[in-house]
Amino acid sequence: MNIIAVYGKDINDNHLDNLQMIISRIEKENFRVAVYSDFFEKISGKITFVSEPLVFGQEDDMVSDAKFLFSVGGDGTMLDTVHIIKDTAVPVLGFNFGRMGFLSIVRSDFIENTLDQIFTGKYEIEHRCLIKVECGTDAFKNCNYALNEICFSRYYPYSMLSLKIWVNDLYFNTYWSDGLILATPTGSTAYSLSCGGPILYPDTKSFVISPMASHNLTARSFVISDDSKITVHVECREPDFCVNVDSIARFFKSNSSFTVQKNDFDFNLIRPYSENFLKTIREKLNWGLDVRN
Numbered sequence: 001m002n003i004i005a006v007y008g009k010d011i012n013d014n015h016l017d018n019l020q021m022i023i024s025r026i027e028k029e030n031f032r033v034a035v036y037s038d039f040f041e042k043i044s045g046k047i048t049f050v051s052e053p054l055v056f057g058q059e060d061d062m063v064s065d066a067k068f069l070f071s072v073g074g075d076g077t078m079l080d081t082v083h084i085i086k087d088t089a090v091p092v093l094g095f096n097f098g099r100m101g102f103l104s105i106v107r108s109d110f111i112e113n114t115l116d117q118i119f120t121g122k123y124e125i126e127h128r129c130l131i132k133v134e135c136g137t138d139a140f141k142n143c144n145y146a147l148n149e150i151c152f153s154r155y156y157p158y159s160m161l162s163l164k165i166w167v168n169d170l171y172f173n174t175y176w177s178d179g180l181i182l183a184t185p186t187g188s189t190a191y192s193l194s195c196g197g198p199i200l201y202p203d204t205k206s207f208v209i210s211p212m213a214s215h216n217l218t219a220r221s222f223v224i225s226d227d228s229k230i231t232v233h234v235e236c237r238e239p240d241f242c243v244n245v246d247s248i249a250r251f252f253k254s255n256s257s258f259t260v261q262k263n264d265f266d267f268n269l270i271r272p273y274s275e276n277f278l279k280t281i282r283e284k285l286n287w288g289l290d291v292r293n
Contacts, residue, residue: 004031005056005063005090007081008039008072015097016046018108019072022095023047025115026070034062036084039072064088068118068270074098075190079246082130082267083143091125093118093270100284102189103147105275117272126202126271128186129226130263133243139250145263148187151244152234152258153179153212155251159237160215166231167224172209175219179212179241182230182260186267189281197221202277207262230260 004026011019026033027050034054035043056062063069063085071078071094078094085092094104095111106114117123132145154161163180165172183192185200188208193199197210198221207228210221224230233256234241240251243258282288 002031003034003054003062003066005034005036005066005069005084006039006072007036007069007077007084008043009077009080010042011039011072011097015072015108016043018095018097018111019043020047021111022070022072022115023049025112025119027051029119031067034066058084063090066090068093070095071104072097073104075100075103076247078103079147082145082147082246085267086142087265089265089268091268091270102280102284103186103269105271105280110274113274114272117274118270122273123270124273126269127266128202128269129184129205130265130267131182131184131187131207131226131260132263133245134259135243135252135256139243139252140245140248143248144245146187146246147184147267148190148246149181149183149192149244150258150260151179151181151191151242152232153242153244154236154238155240155242156238161241162235163211164233164235165209167228169229169231172222173219175211175214176216177211177214177219180232181208181210181212182232183208183210184226189284192221195221198223199281226262228261231257232260233257 034056037055037057040055069090069092071081081092095106096104130145133150160176163175181192185202185204188200192208192210195210195212197208205226206223207226211219236254
């Protein structure tokens with residue numbers, strides 16, 4: 001069955017026309033539309049479908065039959081799709097109805113042009129590395145992997161964390177800080193960047209270790225191979241600290257240890273021929289806005 005899945009969390013009325021354009025084009029190309037159940041409830045009665053759409057949920061296997069998944073929203077919406085498609089390898093394209101849009105690269109004024117490219121095969125699939133955390137419990141269940149980062153952070157604002165790090169069982173450093181970010185190349189333009197980390201090209205086979213507000217002026221971000229096994233032991237004075245797998249948060253007690261490494265499967269990102277990473281960086285970060293250019 002020819003299916004294109006559509007995932008979203010919410011939508012502003014100002015973007016309903018854009019969503020209608022996407023839905024209508026999918027059906028015009030003779031694909032069946034499948035809409036995420038919670039999102040379907042929010043757009044029901046506002047969007048017109050030629051045929052009754054399929055509806056799928058978080059644990060539904062239907063999405064594995066889809067040719068593409070279209071993410072409608074911002075980068076946060078795009079991150080959620082990682083746990084929708086799981087290990088099915090379904091490629092994802094992000095339509096940016098949000099703000100920054102490093103991942104959701106299709107602007108509202110470029111929807112029609114982008115769909116022309118997608119339905120004529122003028123796109124490439126980028127295989128983005130995922131990072132996973134193991135903690136000896138089922139705290140994250142089957143959602144222990146992230147596209148952007150694994151983040152360890154204090155929950156209470158009163159004291160720092162002590163984070164001891166080993167790389168491939170070799171002691172590396174102890175950070176006294178508000179937290180620590182272990183970022184993928186995709187995540188290097190997210191939280192890690194805000195903490196002074198470097199921007200990595202998407203196919204760079206590396207992870208970034210970035211401390212958050214380290215109480216040591218010489219502590220800087222560090223780039224390691226993505227084949228590395230990173231062990232993190234966290235101690236704190238307060239009862240709990242937080243671990244984030246992208247937007248999924250769980251709380252742990254002091255003296256907890258974690259293993260972080262590359263996930264077993266990748267995330268497939270659709271990039272139209274009209275777009276590329278360097279263009280995205282230049283435009284989103286306003287590089288080159290100089291009267292001399």
